[in-house]
Amino acid sequence: MTIRILVVDDHPIVRQGLRTLLEGRSGWEVIGEASDGMEAIEKAGQLNPDVMVLDVTMPRMNGLEACRVIRRSSPSLEILFVTQHDSPQMMREALDAGARGYVVKSNAARDLLEAVEAVSQHRQFTALNQRDSVSPSL
Amino acid sequence: MKLRILLADDHEIVRRGLCALLQKHEGWEVIGECSDGRDAVEKAKQLKPDVVILDIGMPNLNGLDATRQLMQHDPNFKVIVLTITDSDQVIREALDAGARGFVLKSDAARDLVSAVEALQHRRMFFTPRVNDLVLAGFLDKGRAISATEPPTLPTLTAREREITQLLAEGKSSKEVASLLNLSTKTVETHRSNIMRKLSFHSIRDLVVYAIKNNIIQIDMPVGAKNGSPAA
Secondary structure, eight states, X not given: OOEEEEEEOSOHHHHHHHHHHHHTSTTEEEEEEESSHHHHHHHHHHHOOSEEEEOSSOSSSOHHHHHHHHHHHOTTOEEEXXXXXXXXXXXXXXXXXXXXXXXXXXXXXXXXXXXXXHHHTTOOXXXXXXXXXXXXXX | OOEEEEEEOSOHHHHHHHHHHHHTSTXXXXXXXXXXXXXXXXXXXXXXXXEEEEESSOSSSOHXXXXXXXXXXXXXXXXXEEESOOXXXXXXXXXXXXXXXXXXXXXXXXXXHHHHHHHHTTOOBOOHHHHHHHHXXXXXXXXXXXXXXXXXXXXXXXXXXXXXHHXXXXXXXXXXXXXXXXOHHHHHHHHHHHHHHHTOOSHXXXXXXXXHTTSSOOOOOTTOOOSOTTO
């Protein structure tokens, strides 16, 4: 299955790490990168990706604000947060903002591919640091 | 002959990014990856890489203490530290530990290749801020550096710093003993010595000390911008 992905994180080295991981999956394509929320909104409109992998803490506009805007402008685009915040409150806030998935950055190498697959099929995927908190579909 | 690099960072996604960056460079090879400082020291001793890249904020043994241990084992190790901050204190500690390269994590995509190249050619690589600090210290014969030094506390030994980190990370004396191949009684003796030396009465004091002295690093809350790629 082909999935077109936009990667959003303010640190180039993290974007590179996410790209390497995502492009290891046959048929998946990272079609663009953005380094803050404003650029994410702009590129979502231009590139029309299937999935956006989005950081929370970024300059200019954070990921939560960007997520709320994108939800309205591109309702079919699924958003997966990949963040350092290993917190149920932050996860709830992300889902309330309209995200379909939430993965903790320290476990991204473990959870990312499964999460992108799930959200691309419009299934919710949330995983905090404990493996037993994973709920691939609801 | 390829330049052999050992890479240590506790975030796998960051390691993947760094590996991808380094391996684009013809003639360089990442021969090992580690997720904590203790593993990095062991692997460096085994593999004898040409360059070791160490994140400062790693569990079990931070990158600065790992650098100290490596330099003590063999002063010819060439170490680049990756850091989320170039505060005076971190710079001083990194230089003191024996690092020959100092790269901000937020600038790693731009600076890391240059840093490795510098060490490959037996030069050093520092951020402009490190250069300024070193120059200021030279011009003022150390006064510029010492003027900003925090109040000094008694110096901990390398072993005491290791134990401080592990205790501040929330490990019990028994867990520390197991990690360091010591008896629980020995760890408790070290722990008492540390608390006495620093005049601390609670583990909370020790955690605060560990954070202030870059022995452990903490994640920043949302909205607080820092240089950590984990943010």
